[in-house]
Amino acid sequence: MTYALGTRLIAEFIGTAIMVILGNGSVANVDLKGTKGNGSDWLVIAVGYGSGVMIPAMMFGGISGNHINPAFTLGLAFSGLFPWAEVLPYILVQFAGAMVGQLLVVAAYKPHYDLTTNTQHVLGTFSTINATKSKLNGFINEFLGSFILFIGALGITKAPFFKDNLGTAHMALGFLVMTLVASLGGPTGPALNPARDLGPRILHAILPLRHKGDSDWGYAWVPVVAPILASICAVAVYKLFFL
Template structure:
């Protein structure tokens, strides 16, 4: 694989991943969406099949890492770090592009949702507002990135570590990207169901980022987009879905080297 193939493949693949993943959350959450209220099952399967679609599209070009945690584990396993920065750059750019495209696709729904007084109540008299008590996450941030149901730093971090370790260990043990020539015909489907399983079983506490680019790129886009009443981007939490998956990835790579290599 050439450097340009890796870079472009990761941009395209990660953009498709986030477009479809953020898209299913937008479909379930936003007002005036035909799928509003479809629930967690739709989100978990939607993200799983988003991964599958992105894997099959990008595998011939880049090997379909789509996730800095996967790239880190493969680098630890192989000892080859030469393309590590290229993969990360492509993934982050792709994640930002996918989030932007999801916003475009649901532009009218975002506007309707953020103008609904049930979602965004009118501001209190300025003298009564405690600015320090302002919400850390806006009403549509969950479409772009993850956040905890219970804000406990150690629990949230451990949840992301565990979820990512499961994902990465599953990927390493099926030999994903081992040959550098793409995936077998069932590997992408297998990974899709692993992601869905993680969503069902471990997604409740934090929303299962399990991918630093998937969380950070769209969070940056949320911060930049001109959406009225969008609220905060919760930067105080943003390090957890980056650091947690990277720790989980390194842990999974170590387990693989000890138990399977």
């Protein structure tokens, strides 16, 4: 069944919002002061982001394709696998969904934002931060993680193994993201998604949080540019050899 563009855009909006709520919500649970999960380990965040991708994929994979990521939308378009006429609408609702999702995270954790004086922990619940303050390392990390994400997403959803069971394929995407966060998340977070980073970062700059500190705009281009370039390369490589 082919869904109308409006229906697919609603799915992309809701899916991206859920991804941010579950992903950044897990960071807030671990890093914000006074939460039940404060001080938990990295695995909580990995599970949060993996589920944040898996659940929308299972809900909307058969409706909108569940891009929930401007980089993936652009990568597909550059390789002729997605119509350019729909790229801008998809990206706009993805950013809108990410921002609404982040607003809901702030609403859910507002007392804990007020208690948290570590500005890096506050920013980390919105956007990515390179642990060594290196843009080069951040770029390499984001590019590598994003490349694996996008070539993996195509490989899983288009694999003959999952041909008759795309629901299982969409579940596998969650495990892919969870593993990427667990394996490559140490240096940056990671973003792997321009909307997931830039949308919440804009809100971080705007919202009157008590201890928010700087929004680190000097680094903000890295989690936008690296995933987009990685997606273009990954989709092109997959198409060249396997489609």
